Amino acid sequence: LHKAIPATAKMETKGRVKRDHRGGNKGVLTIAPLLCYDMRFPELSIALTKMGADLLTFPSAFTFATGAAHWETLLRARAIENQCYVVAAAQTGAHNKKRTSWGHAMVIDPWGTVIAQCSEGANMVTAEIDLQLLKSVRESMSLWKHRRNDLYPKMTQTNSSSSSHYQESYQFGQVVVKSDSVFYKTSLTFAFTNKKCVVPGHVLVAPIRCSLRLSDMTSEEISDMFLMVQKVQCVMEKIHQASSSSIVVQDGKDAGQTIK
Incomplete structure (x- = not known):
């Protein structure tokens, strides 16, 4: 089963999102929405994946300097350690004399491979979300079964x-x-x-x-x-x-x- 997911280099308007997308359980895959800076904290992604997430989203606005150094590395790490898809929209271009955003919106598969990436400027790419690949990666390397929870605690939603x-x-x-x-x-x-x-x-x-x-x-x-x-x-x-x-x-x- 495949599903096309767009990764865009600029945020869609509120009206466009409301018209094109409907929330709820569609029985296809579970998406966990996160934001920009969240990708630097692996515990949050792990907790959401443990709760059933198949795909993590990170709409972001990285500066050119931090984006060049960390953007792809962080996103691939979140995909690999959670064995899930990662879709990261990204702000791009120069905003003023002091601020330029990195851009490079991308989609990464559960093996950590970048399967789609935007070039410079405002544009969009699409990628196929292969649920069979998702299942295969998780079954071939059972990270959740191999975790040493006797040495460190599980990530659970408890204190709420x-x-x-x-x-x-x-x-x-x-x-x-x-x-x-x-x-x-x-x-x-x-x-x-x-x-x-x-x-x-x-x-x-x-x-x-x-x-x-x-x-x-x-x-x-x-x-x-x-x-x-x-x-x-x-x-x-x-x-x-x-x-x-x-x-x-x-x-x-x-x-x-x-x-x-």
């Missing part, structure tokens, strides 16, 4: 409360926590009020998936939990006008853990 669905209650060991006691939540962690506060601002943070010990938690759960602890600490200190906090992990019965 807006992406988390509502539920009536949460299991905290043998205790059921009602949703009206939960004041912050991500897809992996939730923070809730304590029934018996030792001091004002005494709250609890726990993984949504029941884990008896810290060693039972995944690296993603641990990372997300401590990021939440940091946020909750800042809020609680501000609310209660405190300058210090005690952050305790009760890991095992001898550490005071009563929840199982």
